Amino acid sequence: xxxxxxxxxxxxxxxxxxxxxxxxxxxxxxxxxxxxxxxxxxxxxxxxxxxxxxxxxxxxxxxxxxxxxxxxxxxxxxxx
Amino acid sequence: xxxxxxxxxxxxxxxxxxxxxxxxxxxxxxxxxxxxxxxxxxxxxxxxxxxxxxxxxxxxxxxxxxxxxxxxxxxxxxxxxxxxxxxxxxxxxxxxxxxxxxxxxxxxxxxxxxxxxxxxxxxxxxxxxxxxxxxxxxxxx
Numbered sequence: 001x002x003x004x005x006x007x008x009x010x011x012x013x014x015x016x017x018x019x020x021x022x023x024x025x026x027x028x029x030x031x032x033x034x035x036x037x038x039x040x041x042x043x044x045x046x047x048x049x050x051x052x053x054x055x056x057x058x059x060x061x062x063x064x065x066x067x068x069x070x071x072x073x074x075x076x077x078x079x080x
Numbered sequence: 081x082x083x084x085x086x087x088x089x090x091x092x093x094x095x096x097x098x099x100x101x102x103x104x105x106x107x108x109x110x111x112x113x114x115x116x117x118x119x120x121x122x123x124x125x126x127x128x129x130x131x132x133x134x135x136x137x138x139x140x141x142x143x144x145x146x147x148x149x150x151x152x153x154x155x156x157x158x159x160x161x162x163x164x165x166x167x168x169x170x171x172x173x174x175x176x177x178x179x180x181x182x183x184x185x186x187x188x189x190x191x192x193x194x195x196x197x198x199x200x201x202x203x204x205x206x207x208x209x210x211x212x213x214x215x216x217x218x219x220x221x
Contacts, residue, residue: 008133008205009216049203054138072135072203078217079132079139079163079204080116080175080195 002065004032005072006043013043023067029057032071046075084158085143087136089166091173097160101180104158110184112191114177120170122208122217129209130174132165134202139163142202146194154190156181161194163204 002021011017021032029052037044050057051072052065065071081100086092094115101111118130147159160178168174177194181187199219206217 005135007135007203008207011133012216051135051138051203054141072138074135074203075205075216076219077199077201077203078206078219079134079202080199 003070009075010043014040027065029071047073048076049074084160086162092162097178108180109182110187111180112187114191114195116175118168118170118172125210127208129167131167131207134204139202150190154186
């Protein structure tokens with residue numbers, strides 16, 4: 001299982017803070033992004049930062065996810 | 081003594097954070113601080129409260145990385161970073177950056193660098209609670 005987490009304005013638009021996605025070998029964060037974006041277009045319009053297991057990743061990052069990974073789709077930060 | 085890097089719901093004391101830096105070493109010659117507070121007015125709206133959400137584990141790790149980077153990059157003796165989460169009232173403290181160095185220039189430069197980097201790199205989001213409704217804040221430069 002992959003834990004997909006949401007915070008702040010993205011969580012508010014989705015209406016939840018976590019979605020669990022079934023794991024299968026070869027899964028990348030981009031696959032999850034594409035699937036969830038199709039169902040939560042307004043929320044994903046805000047997404048500009050992605051983290052896998054607490055580390056930022058970019059679009060070119062083709063690392064395969066492992067079972068139990070944590071993926072977070074985030075909007076631009078506004079702390080401070 | 082409290083950790084140098086913290087996310088916390090409760091308020092913090094500027095005096096206590098500065099005292100912690102002063103107690104570290106008699107070699108401290110300058111301490112710079114940035115104290116971020118909750119304004120009661122923003123974007124032509126009265127603001128009653130500000131609510132913070134965070135990806136806490138990553139936010140804490142990023143703050144710790146910022147501290148160690150700043151110490152190395154600016155030659156600091158120490159740096160302390162505290163950010164509140166949950167809900168704060170207008171006028172309350174939000175964030176504190178405190179840097180200690182042998183001389184003023186690195187303390188001041190590091191303090192400015194740290195708050196700018198915190199805003200860009202630490203996953204925290206702020207929502208202003210106003211009489212007209214709640215509004216997520218978009219990042220300020």
